[in-house]
Amino acid sequence: xxxxxxxxxxxxxxxxxxxxxxxxxxxxxxxxxxxxxxxxxxxxxxxxxxxxxxxxxxxxxxxxxxxxxxxxxxxxxxxxxxxxxxxxxxxxxxxxxxxxxxxxxxxxxxxxxxxxxxxxxxxxxxxxxxxxxxxxxxxxxxxxxxxxxxxxxxxxxxxxxxxxxxxxxxxxxxxxxxxxxxxxxxxxxxxxxxxxxxxxxxxxxxxxxxxxxxxxxxxxxxxxxxxxxxxxxxxxxxxxxxxxxxxxxxxxxxxxxxxxxxxxxxxxxxxxxxxxxxxxxxxxxxxxxxxxxxxxxxxxxxxxxxxxxxxxxxxxxxxxxxxxxxxxxxxxxxxxxxxxxxxxxxxxxxxxxxxxxxxxxxxxxxxxxxxxxxxxxxxxxxxxxxxxxxxxxxxxxxxxxxxxxxxxxxxxxxxxxxxxxxxxxxxxxxxxxxxxxxxxxxxxxxxxxxxxxxxxxxxxxxxxxxxxxxxxxxxxxxxxxxxxxxxxxxxxxxxxxxxxxxxxxxx
Amino acid sequence: xxxxxxxxxxxxxxxxxxxxxxxxxxxxxxxxxxxxxxxxxxxxxxxxxxxxxxxxxxxxxxxxxxxxxxxxxxxxxxxxxxxxxxxxxxxxxxxxxxxxxxxxxxxxxxxxxxxxxxxxxxxxxxxxxxxxxxxxxxxxxxxxxxxxxx
Numbered sequence: 001x002x003x004x005x006x007x008x009x010x011x012x013x014x015x016x017x018x019x020x021x022x023x024x025x026x027x028x029x030x031x032x033x034x035x036x037x038x039x040x041x042x043x044x045x046x047x048x049x050x051x052x053x054x055x056x057x058x059x060x061x062x063x064x065x066x067x068x069x070x071x072x073x074x075x076x077x078x079x080x081x082x083x084x085x086x087x088x089x090x091x092x093x094x095x096x097x098x099x100x101x102x103x104x105x106x107x108x109x110x111x112x113x114x115x116x117x118x119x120x121x122x123x124x125x126x127x128x129x130x131x132x133x134x135x136x137x138x139x140x141x142x143x144x145x146x147x148x149x150x151x152x153x154x155x156x157x158x159x160x161x162x163x164x165x166x167x168x169x170x171x172x173x174x175x176x177x178x179x180x181x182x183x184x185x186x187x188x189x190x191x192x193x194x195x196x197x198x199x200x201x202x203x204x205x206x207x208x209x210x211x212x213x214x215x216x217x218x219x220x221x222x223x224x225x226x227x228x229x230x231x232x233x234x235x236x237x238x239x240x241x242x243x244x245x246x247x248x249x250x251x252x253x254x255x256x257x258x259x260x261x262x263x264x265x266x267x268x269x270x271x272x273x274x275x276x277x278x279x280x281x282x283x284x285x286x287x288x289x290x291x292x293x294x295x296x297x298x299x300x301x302x303x304x305x306x307x308x309x310x311x312x313x314x315x316x317x318x319x320x321x322x323x324x325x326x327x328x329x330x331x332x333x334x335x336x337x338x339x340x341x342x343x344x345x346x347x348x349x350x351x352x353x354x355x356x357x358x359x360x361x362x363x364x365x366x367x368x369x370x371x372x373x374x375x376x377x378x379x380x381x382x383x384x385x386x387x388x389x390x391x392x393x394x395x396x397x398x399x400x401x402x403x404x405x406x407x408x409x410x411x412x413x414x415x416x417x418x419x420x421x422x423x424x425x426x427x428x429x430x431x432x433x434x435x436x437x438x439x440x441x442x443x444x445x446x447x448x449x450x451x452x453x454x455x456x457x458x459x460x461x462x463x464x465x466x467x468x469x470x471x472x473x474x475x476x477x478x479x480x481x482x483x484x485x486x487x488x489x490x491x492x493x494x495x496x497x498x499x500x501x502x503x504x505x506x507x
Numbered sequence: 508x509x510x511x512x513x514x515x516x517x518x519x520x521x522x523x524x525x526x527x528x529x530x531x532x533x534x535x536x537x538x539x540x541x542x543x544x545x546x547x548x549x550x551x552x553x554x555x556x557x558x559x560x561x562x563x564x565x566x567x568x569x570x571x572x573x574x575x576x577x578x579x580x581x582x583x584x585x586x587x588x589x590x591x592x593x594x595x596x597x598x599x600x601x602x603x604x605x606x607x608x609x610x611x612x613x614x615x616x617x618x619x620x621x622x623x624x625x626x627x628x629x630x631x632x633x634x635x636x637x638x639x640x641x642x643x644x645x646x647x648x649x650x651x652x653x654x655x656x657x
Contacts, residue, residue, distance in 0.1 A: 054648045167562050171521065174556040178528060178549060185545035190535050192545060193528075223590055224583030226621065390628070393617035394636050397610065400594060401640060405650045413598055417591070424587075428579060429513055447548040454543050 002133050002356075009356035013062075013364065020368075022059045023361060026066020027368045028376070033067065034074020035380050037084040038222045038388075039395065041071025045331040046210040047398050049338065050405040057339040058354055062361040064335050065315075068328055069365040072271050072307050073117040073373060078384050080109045080300075089271035089307040092279045096292065096299030103295060107377070111241045112249065112297050113304040114373035119250065120257030120305025121366035124312025127261040129359035132348070136320040139345030144452035145463050147322075149473035151446035154323040156477035156484075157267045158435040166488055168431045176439025179204050180447070187451055199411040206334045207406040208416035209440060213433050214327070215399035216420025221427065222392050240374065245297060252282055252298050253305040260306030264313025270326030271310040278306030308369075312362055319343050319355065322445065327434045330441050338406075514567040521560035529553040586621070593617055605655030606645075610637040 013019045026048075033044030044067045052060030075090030080097030093113060100109040142150070158173045182193045183203025194200040256278035263274035282302035283292045292299045314325030315332070322344040324330035336343050341354055348355055403416035423433050457463035465471045528549060535546040597613040604612075614633040623629060644650045 050650075051643070051648065053650075167559060167566065171556065171559045171563065174552055174559060175521075177552045178556065181549045181552070185535070188545045190545045192535055192549065193531070220587040220591070223587040223621065224580055227580050227583035227586065387623065389621040389623040390618055390632055392621065393614050394632075396590065396594065396617065397614060397636065397640065400598065401644060401652075405644060405648070408651055410598060410602075417594065421591070429517060450548070451543050459543065 002130060005352060005356045006129055006360055009360035010364075012353075012357055013360055019059050019062055019357075019361075020364070022055070022063040023066045023364055023368050024372070026063035027070040027365055027372055028066075030067035030070020030072075031074035031077070031369075031372065031376070031380055032070075032383055034071035034090075035077040035086045035383055036074075036386075036391070037078050037082070037086050037384075038218060038225075040087045040214070040218070041068055041075070041089075042327045042331055043214045043218055044071050045328055045335070046207070046214050047395075047402050049207060049210075049331070049335050050402045052335065053338070053405070057341065058357045058361075060339060061332075061335065061354075061358060062365075064332055065358070065361055066365050066368070068332065069121060069308065069311055069362070069369055070372075071328075072311055073114070073121075073304070073369055074380065076113045076117070076300075076304055077110055077377065077380055080113065081106055081381055082384060087271075089275055089310075090303075091272060092275040092303035092307075093300055095279070096294070096296045099293070099295035100297075100300070105295070106381075108241045108297075109295075109300055110377045110381075111374065112246070112300050114370060114377065115241075115246055116249070116253045116256075116301040116304035117308040117373070118366050118370040119253040120260055121308035121311060121369065122363060123254060123257035123305075124261035124264065124309035125359065125362040125366060126312075127258065127309075128312040128315050128362060129356075131265075132316050132320050132355075132359070135316060136345045136348035139321050140349065142321075142345065142469065143467075144449040144456065145467050145470040146473065148446055148449035148453055149464060149470040149477070150321060150323060151442045151449065153473040153477040153480070154267050154442045155439065155446070156480040158438060164430055166485065168429075169435050172426070172431050172433065173435040173439045176436035177443045177446075179209075179436070180440055180443030186444070186448060199409070204415065204440075205406060205412060206338070206440065208403045208412040209419055210331060210334065210437070211399050211403045212416040212419025213423045213437060215395070215402070216417060217423035217427060217433070219392060219396050219399060220420065220424045222388065222395075226388060226392075241297075249297060249301045252301050256282060256302040256305040257309035260309030261313035263306070264310025264325055265316045267317050267323050267325045269310075270314060271307040271328075274310035274313070275303035275307040278302045308366070315358075315362065319347065319358070320345060324438065324441060327437055330437050333441055511567045511570060514563055518560045518564035518567060522557055522564070525553040525556040525560065529557075589620060590617055593620070601653045601655070603655050606652040607637060607641055608655070610640065 029048060030041065030044060033039045033047075034041055045064055048064065048067055052063055055063070071087055072089045075085050075087030076093040076097065078084050078086040079090040079094035080101050083094050083098040085091045085094055097109045097113065100106065155173060158169050180203070183201055184191055191201055259278050259281060260271075260274040263269050263277055264271060279292075279299065279302050282298050283289050286292065286296075286298055288296065288298075311328075314329045316325075318324045318329040318333050320343075322333065322342070324333050333343055341347060341351055399416065399420075400413055403413050404410065406412060423436075426433060453463050454461070463470075464474060532546045532549040532553065535544065535549070593613065593616055597609055600612070601609040603609075611633045614636055615629055618629055618632065641652065645652050
């Protein structure tokens with residue numbers, strides 16, 4: 001059944017060559033954004049959403065997904081060449097990528113990385129195309145109490161994206177939740193926290209908030225960093241790896257790709273964690289584990305296949321339930337909403353004409369990635385050498401124009417700049433920004449569904465625990481927070497032990 | 508540098524904000540369909556925020572703060588602030604001289620300030636980037652950019 005729809009979607013995309021062009025543009029732009037350190041896939045999507053406004057929804061989405069795929073892949077190029085991951089997802093790739101590059105085999109490393117990204121990404125996209133409709137079918141059983149519980153479950157994921165301090169992550173999420181209450185209350189029409197400013201009646205709009213948090217704040221950080229870190233230059237060398245080597249790596253790629261897709265589909269885990277998990281697993285099962293960290297080809301194939309596999313996985317909860325898996329999918333969710341589609345189980349019932357082209361597009365993105373990646377790697381590597389004194393002002397300009405273009409409003413530009421300054425200081429005080437973004441999306445979902453449920457149950461709070469699915473999500477949320485906290489404690493303990501040990505050695 | 512002092516101040520600030528939100532939110536009540544009206548959610552969040560910030564204050568006072576904060580590089584910070592100021596001037600100037608001219612001037616100024624001194628590079632980049640952005644947004648996407656009063 002879904003296979004038939006998928007074929008039809010391919011036909012739709014191929015019938016209009018401009019769709020392919022948008023995928024090509026998206027992937028290329030994504031790789032460019034990804035391989036430049038300081039520009040993440042999240043930022044790329046945020047900056048390029050305004051470019052998709054006037055496109056037909058499907059084409060706009062195809063382009064954004066291209067940026068997502070390309071961005072996650074592009075990060076590996078700079079990880080291999082200059083030991084700086086262009087995106088957090090490529091952090092595991094530099095462990096083996098950079099040693100190879102030191103030996104003058106950077107080209108081979110990038111080549112393997114590209115093929116692994118293609119294999120992993122395709123597996124991830126296929127898993128998405130066949131799993132998502134099933135999950136959406138299950139989601140059709142959900143009523144307001146279930147969606148409330150799901151939103152709480154999604155918010156409990158914050159524990160895994162909080163970075164160094166759980167408390168600060170929680171505070172960031174709570175601030176995000178408070179921000180979502182600005183503007184008209186959708187259920188009663190009462191304006192809240194608008195301070196009689198008509199620009200705030202509709203609430204804090206998504207795009208300026210996004211560009212502020214991930215665009216402006218990053219630009220400020222990059223400008224500050226110019227004082228500290230000199231730019232590193234890059235070299236590539238021979239590109240295509242011999243076929244025999246690729247063939248021996250195929251099992252690793254396939255396994256890591258599917259692991260990545262599964263990891264990515266758990267909200268909150270995302271592409272970077274998927275890459276590290278796959279790297280660890282590949283090392284554990286490898287015949288030559290001692291080579292890991294010294295420039296092992298498996299050590300590149302595994303994380304690269306996994307992080308691109310995770311892109312497909314992360315799309316599953318976002319599309320089927322409206323719960324984004326990580327920051328980039330949160331941005332994509334925002335983009336879907338802007339184009340007039342509300343992600344969730346109903347999307348699969350009412351808009352199959354959008355859903356299946358998304359699946360087909362995701363698969364095509366991988367193919368385009370392979371072609372563009374292999375033919376253009378040299379060019380992209382040169383991008384890393386672009387003068388940051390030229391690049392930064394251009395990105396700054398794009399942030400300003402991007403925040404203006406949503407509502408043609410200078411208020412939004414000011415808002416984005418303000419949020420950018422706040423986010424910059426939050427980063428300095430180690431308050432993570434991603435929880436705010438997650439809260440912006442899940443906040444309205446939690447509030448409205450909670451109040452709808454309580455209207456339905458006539459103020460009886462037990463409605464959330466007596467319905468099985470809702471109770472299950474709430475229990476999962478508690479388990480998630482608890483296990484996240486335990487894991488966090490453990491990491492802290494290990495860190496503390498390592499510190500005392502090194503002090504002993506010095507003493 | 509440990510972040511105790513900053514965490515303490517942030518915690519106190521957030522406590523005050525959550526109190527203010529809690530009290531201010533009483534204004535929204537009365538018109539809800541059920542007893543959980545428009546004030547309920549903000550007030551519930553404000554309570555949680557109060558608790559969390561109290562936790563932050565407690566940690567800071569006991570010296571338990573786990574994360575050390577990033578120190579601010581002074582020269583870099585000044586650079587970022589000046590660039591921000593240039594951006595604010597740019598946004599206001601756009602309304603007077605129009606998008607195109609303001610953008611060229613902005614790009615030129617920021618690149619120059621950040622240390623790019625080659626006139627040819629400055630001129631070509633400013634002109635071409637401004638034209639491309641103007642072309643994409645105004646012509647291709649049909650987003651009305653400010654034309655200015657000139």
